[in-house]
Amino acid sequence: xSHYTLDARNTLCPMPVIKTQNKIAELQADDTLEVTxxxxxxxxxxxxxxxxxxxxxxxxxxxxxxxIIVVQVVS
Amino acid sequence: xxxQRKAVALISGGLDSLLxxxxxxxxxxxxxxxxFYTGFCVEGHTHAIRKQDKAxxxxxNALWSAEQLGIKLHIIDIIDEYKxxxxxxxxxxxxxxxxxxxxKIFMVSKARQWMEENGFDFIITGEVVGQRPMSQxxxxxxxxxxxxxxxxxxxxxxxAKNLAATLPEREGWIDREKLKDFSGRNRKPQxxxxxxxxxxxxxxxxxxxxxxxxxxxxDKLVDLWQARNTKDYELDDIMLLKVGRHLRPQPHYKxxxxxxxxxxxxxxxxxxxxxSIEIESHSGPLTLLDGELSEDDFLFAARIAARFSxxxxxxxxxxxITRSNGDEQIVDITPLPSSEIKDEWxx
Numbered sequence: 001x002s003h004y005t006l007d008a009r010n011t012l013c014p015m016p017v018i019k020t021q022n023k024i025a026e027l028q029a030d031d032t033l034e035v036t037x038x039x040x041x042x043x044x045x046x047x048x049x050x051x052x053x054x055x056x057x058x059x060x061x062x063x064x065x066x067x068i069i070v071v072q073v074v075s
Numbered sequence: 076x077x078x079q080r081k082a083v084a085l086i087s088g089g090l091d092s093l094l095x096x097x098x099x100x101x102x103x104x105x106x107x108x109x110x111f112y113t114g115f116c117v118e119g120h121t122h123a124i125r126k127q128d129k130a131x132x133x134x135x136n137a138l139w140s141a142e143q144l145g146i147k148l149h150i151i152d153i154i155d156e157y158k159x160x161x162x163x164x165x166x167x168x169x170x171x172x173x174x175x176x177x178x179k180i181f182m183v184s185k186a187r188q189w190m191e192e193n194g195f196d197f198i199i200t201g202e203v204v205g206q207r208p209m210s211q212x213x214x215x216x217x218x219x220x221x222x223x224x225x226x227x228x229x230x231x232x233x234x235a236k237n238l239a240a241t242l243p244e245r246e247g248w249i250d251r252e253k254l255k256d257f258s259g260r261n262r263k264p265q266x267x268x269x270x271x272x273x274x275x276x277x278x279x280x281x282x283x284x285x286x287x288x289x290x291x292x293x294d295k296l297v298d299l300w301q302a303r304n305t306k307d308y309e310l311d312d313i314m315l316l317k318v319g320r321h322l323r324p325q326p327h328y329k330x331x332x333x334x335x336x337x338x339x340x341x342x343x344x345x346x347x348x349x350x351s352i353e354i355e356s357h358s359g360p361l362t363l364l365d366g367e368l369s370e371d372d373f374l375f376a377a378r379i380a381a382r383f384s385x386x387x388x389x390x391x392x393x394x395x396i397t398r399s400n401g402d403e404q405i406v407d408i409t410p411l412p413s414s415e416i417k418d419e420w421x422x
Contacts, residue, residue, distance in 0.1 A: 010344035014112055014135055018152050048138040
């Protein structure tokens with residue numbers, strides 16, 4: 001089980017989702033991916049993508065400028 | 076035991092593709108969605124940038140559709156490949172810079188490729204005969220079939236009864252009698268079908284799903300090509316066309332002036348790529364500069380930028396000019412009077 005990070009800042013919906021989708025395709029079950037975004041739309045889109053594809057949102061944080069979402073890969 | 080047939084559905088996030096996929100699911104077909112991102116999709120962009128829109132709920136409608144349907148959705152970045160479709164459309168443009176027919180052919184062609192690579196049997200779209208002036212005219216639907224290479228593996232469940240039977244219908248994978256015969260611009264049949272399926276909160280985009288159908292956006296794109304003397308673009312270029320006021324006081328440069336705090340934040344992300352102007356002495360917008368500017372141009376641009384600041388009526392405003400190499404210059408300038416901001420500068 002490994003932890004990875006993904007910089008999706010300064011990209012707009014749906015690029016944060018596409019980047020997340022493509023990165024997760026390279027990972028193994030139980031790996032975690034920490035995605036940093038500046039598009040607040042990621043707060044709804046990445047969890048929606050995870051629900052559709054059966055992955056787990058471990059945490060979501062939002063401050064003034066950034067959104068950080070941690071996703072756990074489910075096999 | 077019969078073979079489980081599989082269809083890939085083009086999911087735009089609109090009602091028609093949602094209904095088309097649902098009709099196939101109801102016939103026992105395994106459906107997965109595919110959504111192509113060209114860079115020009117309206118989905119979410121401006122709402123994500125502008126602070127005043129932050130109170131509105133945000134969602135990606137293609138993901139929402141997939142969730143309603145209980146299907147997987149594959150979102151595919153086709154930004155680079157799409158350039159050729161936009162720059163050299165074989166079938167031309169619509170009312171603006173929208174190459175709708177070429178776009179549909181390209182997307183169905185990509186879906187066909189995906190279908191073949193992933194062992195699926197056919198393709199579904201939400202097209203309705205006569206609904207759109209360019210890509211859904213009855214005489215043009217066969218062009219999509221032919222030029223995409225999908226041939227008779229392209230099913231349009233909402234209007235299939237108005238068209239020749241496709242392979243899935245002829246082979247009995249799906250029941251043609253359960254498909255629809257919608258046509259024209261009347262949306263009532265789709266709305267009635269949505270009610271029948273219990274879909275309530277579906278997207279109804281007033282201006283379509285693509286920025287290229289928008290005149291203002293198309294004008295900015297044409298201006299960009301003319302100014303650079305080449306029909307080319309990068310993703311950042313086309314994203315920036317969606318943000319701020321664009322003014323071109325001289326053919327060789329333009330200003331992108333943010334209109335509010337959300338746009339200011341978004342444009343800050345581009346400060347390392349473009350020269351910029353920030354008003355130091357008063358509240359004001361961040362301005363990016365696109366082009367090759369002389370020293371005089373920078374000062375003139377700063378006067379324009381100051382016009383959009385709280386210091387617009389002051390005798391003197393202090394501005395920070397940041398060059399492409401990161402060098403900063405503090406200047407005192409007089410905001411350009413509004414009477415000298417020419418209407419034709421606005422793109």
